[in-house]
Amino acid sequence: MIRSMKLIFLASIVSLVWILAALGHGAWAQEPIKIGAFFALSGPAASIGAPTKLVAQMVVDKINQEGGIQGRKIELVTGDTEGEPTKAVMVFKRFVTVDNVVAVIGPTRTDTGMAVKKQVEQERIPTVMTVGGDPVILEGKHGAMDFGTARYVFKTPQRSSVAVAKVLQHLKKLDVTRIAVLTASDGFGRDGGRWLEKLRPDFGIEIVGNEQFNPADVDMKSQLTKLAARDPQAIVCWTIGPAGAIVSKNHHALGLEIPLIQCHGLPGPTYLELAGPASEGDLMPSTKLMAWEQLPDSDPQKPVIAEFVRLYQEVYRFHEQYPINTHSGYAWDAIMILAKAIEQVGADREKIRDAVENTRNYIGISGIYNLTPEDHNGLDTDSMVMLQVRDGKFVLAD
Numbered sequence: 264m265i266r267s268m269k270l271i272f273l274a275s276i277v278s279l280v281w282i283l284a285a286l287g288h289g290a291w292a293q294e295p296i297k298i299g300a301f302f303a304l305s306g307p308a309a310s311i312g313a314p315t316k317l318v319a320q321m322v323v324d325k326i327n328q329e330g331g332i333q334g335r336k337i338e339l340v341t342g343d344t345e346g347e348p349t350k351a352v353m354v355f356k357r358f359v360t361v362d363n364v365v366a367v368i369g370p371t372r373t374d375t376g377m378a379v380k381k382q383v384e385q386e387r388i389p390t391v392m393t394v395g396g397d398p399v400i401l402e403g404k405h406g407a408m409d410f411g412t413a414r415y416v417f418k419t420p421q422r423s424s425v426a427v428a429k430v431l432q433h434l435k436k437l438d439v440t441r442i443a444v445l446t447a448s449d450g451f452g453r454d455g456g457r458w459l460e461k462l463r464p465d466f467g468i469e470i471v472g473n474e475q476f477n478p479a480d481v482d483m484k485s486q487l488t489k490l491a492a493r494d495p496q497a498i499v500c501w502t503i504g505p506a507g508a509i510v511s512k513n514h515h516a517l518g519l520e521i522p523l524i525q526c527h528g529l530p531g532p533t534y535l536e537l538a539g540p541a542s543e544g545d546l547m548p549s550t551k552l553m554a555w556e557q558l559p560d561s562d563p564q565k566p567v568i569a570e571f572v573r574l575y576q577e578v579y580r581f582h583e584q585y586p587i588n589t590h591s592g593y594a595w596d597a598i599m600i601l602a603k604a605i606e607q608v609g610a611d612r613e614k615i616r617d618a619v620e621n622t623r624n625y626i627g628i629s630g631i632y633n634l635t636p637e638d639h640n641g642l643d644t645d646s647m648v649m650l651q652v653r654d655g656k657f658v659l660a661d
Contacts, residue, residue, distance in 0.1 A: 531588020592628025
């Protein structure tokens with residue numbers, strides 16, 4: 264009798280252990296999938312970084328409301344780079360050592376992206392950046408510069424090389440053969456300048472003048488005057504933020520009739536607001552987001568963008584503080600690409616990296632992405648449109 268009671272007691276203990284183990288496994292299975300997200304939430308690039316964070320959370324909410332990834336919620340772990348390279352490195356290290364994220368999106372600027380690139384590669388964290396410049400996904404030596412490796416680095420904004428090619432295609436269409444170039448002295452500006460110089464021969468275009476400015480400068484009339492003296496048929500400016508609007512106002516104040524072409528980082532209401540009437544006639548490449556209602560119904564991106572705009576404006580009402588601009592969709596695409604990868608392979612970092620690299624035909628806000636081992640962006644010139652400012656609004660250029 265006693266022996267039977269002992270056996271029953273032991274069986275109960277074993278059953279309890281199995282039940283607790285099962286419960287523990289179930290709880291583990293429901294742990295959130297942590298994704299780091301760092302942007303310039305303060306500092307000079309905050310007007311881009313702050314709304315990017317809101318979009319990242321918006322798409323995470325959408326995924327979680329639809330059941331998450333294999334039943335697990337996504338937890339967005341955020342950080343502020345302040346637009347500073349050193350701060351960006353500190354935030355990234357926290358993601359790795361404290362937060363134990365499986366992937367990262369961000370940062371906002373090319374310079375901060377380059378600052379963390381080495382750490383991304385060392386820690387082997389798949390990172391989908393939301394920066395405009397190409398250096399973050401370049402590898403090896405290019406001229407005098409060594410960009411290291413970029414096995415774990417991807418990016419959702421079009422490469423500078425793609426945006427430059429779009430501009431040069433349009434200039435060739437307009438029979439322009441002589442241009443002057445005005446670039447910011449930061450990483451993004453230098454990157455645009457390099458690609459303009461490298462690609463221009465393919466389009467039969469000559470650069471007759473080249474000037475730079477500090478992104479914090481408040482007047483570029485001197486540089487524009489020098490460029491105008493070289494008799495170009497167009498002036499191409501490569502910068503982001505308020506500096507672009509200053510160039511437009513200076514261009515107008517000098518009475519220059521030479522067309523001004525800006526880069527793909529400027530299309531948005533802020534540019535129109537800051538530059539005002541001076542922006543009339545300005546040209547720039549852009550994601551289709553900025554002219555989505557003008558797209559044909561046959562464009563596969565149109566319904567995707569329409570849903571994004573509905574959530575952004577009607578559900579979350581972000582536009583009341585941050586009107587939609589060309590940057591608005593970058594975080595959406597970054598999260599979606601990572602989520603699709605994790606859905607396929609689980610939360611293993613190395614497998615996520617491989618799955619992201621093999622993304623095919625993802626229809627996003629900024630284009631239809633087809634990534635390869637040689638191209639960690641996956642967009643070409645057909646993902647962009649040329650816009651022109653007419654009557655204070657962005658319209659598709661002729």
